[in-house]
Amino acid sequence: xxxxxxxxxxxxxxxxxxxxxxxxxxxxxxxxxxxxxxxxxxxxxxxxxxxxxxxxxxxxxxxxxxxxxxxxxxxxxxxxxxxxxxxxxxxxxxxxxxxxxxxxxxxxxxxxxxxxxxxxxxxxxxxxxxxxxxxxxxxxxxxxxxxxxxxxxxxxxxxxxxxxxxxxxxxxxxxxxxxxxxxxxxxxxxxxxxxxxxxxxxxxxxxxxxxxxxxxxxxxxxxxxxxxxxxxxxxxxxxxxxxx
Amino acid sequence: xxxxxxxxxxxxxxxxxxxxxxxxxxxxxxxxxxxxxxxxxxxxxxxxxxxxxxxxxxxxxxxxxxxxxxxxxxxxxxxxxxxxxxxxxxxxxxxxxxxxxxxxxxxxxxxxxxxxxxxxxxxxxxxxxxxxxxxxxxxxxxxxxxxxxxxxxxxxxxxxxxxxxxxxxxxxxxxxxxxxxxxxxxxxxxxxxxxxxxxxxxxxxxxxxxxxxxxxxxxxxxxxxxxxxxxxxxxxxxxxxxxxxxxxxxxxxxxxxxxxxxxxxxxxx
Numbered sequence: 220x221x222x223x224x225x226x227x228x229x230x231x232x233x234x235x236x237x238x239x240x241x242x243x244x245x246x247x248x249x250x251x252x253x254x255x256x257x258x259x260x261x262x263x264x265x266x267x268x269x270x271x272x273x274x275x276x277x278x279x280x281x282x283x284x285x286x287x288x289x290x291x292x293x294x295x296x297x298x299x300x301x302x303x304x305x306x307x308x309x310x311x312x313x314x315x316x317x318x319x320x321x322x323x324x325x326x327x328x329x330x331x332x333x334x335x336x337x338x339x340x341x342x343x344x345x346x347x348x349x350x351x352x353x354x355x356x357x358x359x360x361x362x363x364x365x366x367x368x369x370x371x372x373x374x375x376x377x378x379x380x381x382x383x384x385x386x387x388x389x390x391x392x393x394x395x396x397x398x399x400x401x402x403x404x405x406x407x408x409x410x411x412x413x414x415x416x417x418x419x420x421x422x423x424x425x426x427x428x429x430x431x432x433x434x435x436x437x438x439x440x441x442x443x444x445x446x447x448x449x450x451x452x453x454x455x456x457x458x459x460x461x462x463x
Numbered sequence: 464x465x466x467x468x469x470x471x472x473x474x475x476x477x478x479x480x481x482x483x484x485x486x487x488x489x490x491x492x493x494x495x496x497x498x499x500x501x502x503x504x505x506x507x508x509x510x511x512x513x514x515x516x517x518x519x520x521x522x523x524x525x526x527x528x529x530x531x532x533x534x535x536x537x538x539x540x541x542x543x544x545x546x547x548x549x550x551x552x553x554x555x556x557x558x559x560x561x562x563x564x565x566x567x568x569x570x571x572x573x574x575x576x577x578x579x580x581x582x583x584x585x586x587x588x589x590x591x592x593x594x595x596x597x598x599x600x601x602x603x604x605x606x607x608x609x610x611x612x613x614x615x616x617x618x619x620x621x622x623x624x625x626x627x628x629x630x631x632x633x634x635x636x637x638x639x640x641x642x643x644x645x646x647x648x649x650x651x652x653x654x655x656x657x658x659x660x661x662x663x664x665x666x667x668x669x670x671x672x673x674x675x676x677x678x679x680x681x682x683x684x685x686x687x688x689x690x691x692x693x694x695x696x697x698x699x700x701x702x703x704x705x706x707x708x709x710x711x712x713x714x715x716x717x718x719x720x721x722x723x724x725x726x727x728x729x730x731x732x
Contacts, residue, residue, distance in 0.1 A: 362623060362634075363619075363665050364620075365616045365617060365619050365620025365623070366613055366614075366616040366617040366620060367616075367617045367620050367621075368620040368624065381665065382663075382665055384616045384620075384663065385613060385616070385663075386613060386616070386617065387620070400662075402663075
């Protein structure tokens with residue numbers, strides 16, 4: 220055993236977001252009752268982020284939290300229109316996650332800011348799921364990628380709806396999807412994303428690489444030859460798996 | 464509106480010039496006013512195959528350099544009406560071709576001709592890129608063997624990225640012309656089949672020209688093989704020209720000769 224009693228770590232978890240569009244206590248209560256009744260197992264004691272799409276008064280907000288708790292839901296953080304509710308949120312032991320900097324600061328170092336203490340009390344720092352705007356759309360190529368050509372999808376996935384010829388090279392920072400035969404080279408996660416994968420309709424590749432790890436033609440030939448397949452990285456080894 | 468068609472391949476010796484001669488003759492025979500330009504500056508073969516080598520006075524480079532007018536340089540074909548040849552220079556090299564110079568010549572030709580066939584040199588350098596830069600359509604000549612298919616693939620990539628139409632965001636219409644096809648050798652797996660090549664290149668098939676002695680004979684006689692109506696190769700080129708003009712013609716000569724007539728008729732693709 221060491222002398223240290225605890226360690227601070229960052230984590231990400233999926234959570235239910237309850238988006239409050241309009242708050243009328245009676246209506247809200249009956250609708251929430253219906254919702255919870257539809258899947259009681261799922262909702263019991265599930266952690267909840269309240270997203271205030273509309274501004275609420277302190278009393279309304281307290282009532283909202285009380286109603287949630289009544290149905291065994293556990294609100295842990297609030298985001299959205301939290302202006303003027305800071306104190307109420309604190310008093311109720313919740314975290315205000317309307318600022319996006321929140322995600323970064325919890326991961327950096329523990330500090331004494333009120334919000335973060337509140338989170339620490341909940342034991343589970345919550346990062347906001349990335350919003351759609353943060354995702355760069357995949358690069359889509361609908362013509363064959365010919366010998367000698369190179370296609371690079373910077374900061375995104377690459378989707379090719381045709382074949383990749385021998386001597387052609389396709390690269391992406393994300394995943395590569397090829398809805399045709401892959402005869403050339405495919406390099407996914409070129410900036411080191413080990414989660415990146417290569418998917419293709421027919422595997423006949425010269426080379427496949429993920430985050431710098433690569434396999435050559437002969438190894439590819441031994442598995443899923445000319446079959447629909449996916450290639451991914453597992454414990455520093457590239458795996459080729461058929462896709463049914 | 465004149466159509467500029469480049470006959471190209473990447474690899475040398477696959478039959479670009481033979482095909483350029485045959486196709487331009489075929490188009491002219493169908494009543495379309497056609498000019499065929501030899502872009503192989505420095506080597507000059509088209510005039511030999513067209514049998515007009517002794518009539519070359521001025522050439523393509525002379526016209527580009529304004530040392531001669533187009534009318535002076537164009538050679539009217541003796542056998543086929545509506546057909547003209549613009550020969551290459553043998554004393555210059557491919558750097559003599561400039562975008563502006565080629566464009567000026569093509570613009571002038573467009574006023575008079577329905578089809579402008581550009582016979583590309585081998586390779587992917589300056590000469591080949593000049594030949595394909597202004598093309599509306601491309602006939603990619605390929606032999607049924609891996610290195611030729613690879614080079615054709617490469618040239619298709621260049622067509623769709625470095626041609627003028629590609630730069631304008633448009634595409635060049637592609638045609639596959641498979642030459643020197645020998646069904647017997649395909650059956651014994653010595654050669655790639657039509658299906659193999661089509662699968663790799665994924666472009667529409669314009670025609671399959673069987674390997675034939677008549678091609679060499681025609682070249683040596685300076686007579687486009689399409690004029691040899693007896694030869695398989697001549698007929699296959701005639702079919703290809705019809706397809707180029709939009710007709711639907713069944714592909715012939717895909718099966719080995721030893722097979723029966725009905726089998727050829729029913730089994731052929």
